[in-house]
Amino acid sequence: MNRIREGVLAALAYYDAFDFPLTAQEIFLALPASEGARPSFEDIERVLSESANFHDRENSRQACVIGQAEGLYFLAGRDAIVASRKSRYLLAEGKYARVRGFFRLARFAPYLRAAFVCNPLARSYARDGSDIDMFVVAAPGRIWLTRLFVTGLAALMRVRPTATESADRICLSFFVTEDALDLKGLAIDGDVYLPHWLQELYPVYDEYGAARAIFARNGWLRDVLPGTRVQSPSRRRAVVPRLVRLKRALERSLDALFGDWLERWAERRQKSWMPAALRAAADSPESDVVLSDRILKFHDHDRRAEIRDAYQEKLSHVLRPLA
16 A cells, blocks of 8 residues: 555646646546555555545654545645635636637637647646647648637737737747657656646647647657546536637648648748747757757747755655655
8 A cells, every 4th residue: 555655646746736636536646656556545545544634653753644625635734725726716717818819719729739738737727827739730741830820810919929028928838740749758757747747738629639649759759658648628617619620621722732841931021020949959969949840839938847856855755744
């Protein structure tokens, strides 16, 4: 049972870095892989019940390592994050409404295949004043055109972040093509963030089953988080594909008339608009920025190493009473 308890604490320790308490079901899904048979949900419930009242007999003191309130679990002493999760869920609803409003139009953009909310908002956890991070899937060989059409529309609708305004704006900073959905190559050493990030991707627009394709292409993810499953969006948050055949016909016409020339033109124009520092960062092997024909990743300050180190330190602390 100690092995299962350690897995539960590992899940809680990771999400504690984001002030995010978990339900028993969420703990079960976020349980890291370990030796032996995968625990059942009943095993998790039993450990949660026992751990919330764990008694350290050797030191004759009460040492509750897991707290519980309103159906949510957290590391002991972190009761305040329960109210935080509830209030930020309400903020998340408003942000999803903005995403849905934008993709009602953006879904008609040529070569766009799917769009996912990512980062904290993917788990319905929003901060007041934060922007909305998106992960976008484009047709193969058309990543720069897809970005041009989608970000251009966002600029016209004034929903894209600016230097002075980012609250509730839609940040289109991560694009991949359909043939580049396996993101294992982007992992850093000891990456704990990427597996959870992938598992949490929330599809708001998906015209061909990209959510399932991501699940299939990233088979390695199930070796890290065995509970990984495809997110199923609610109707109030998702945008249904419309006029897909007409869009495909338009794409075929663009391809027949201009071929790859238009894609190369879109690449040149967008690179010329980028800050020089961003273009230079893409050429550095130590940079988190990626500019290629299959992946466009514009995050110039990736916090994954920081999150990994903080998680490992916290986990070693919470596991110490069990040693």
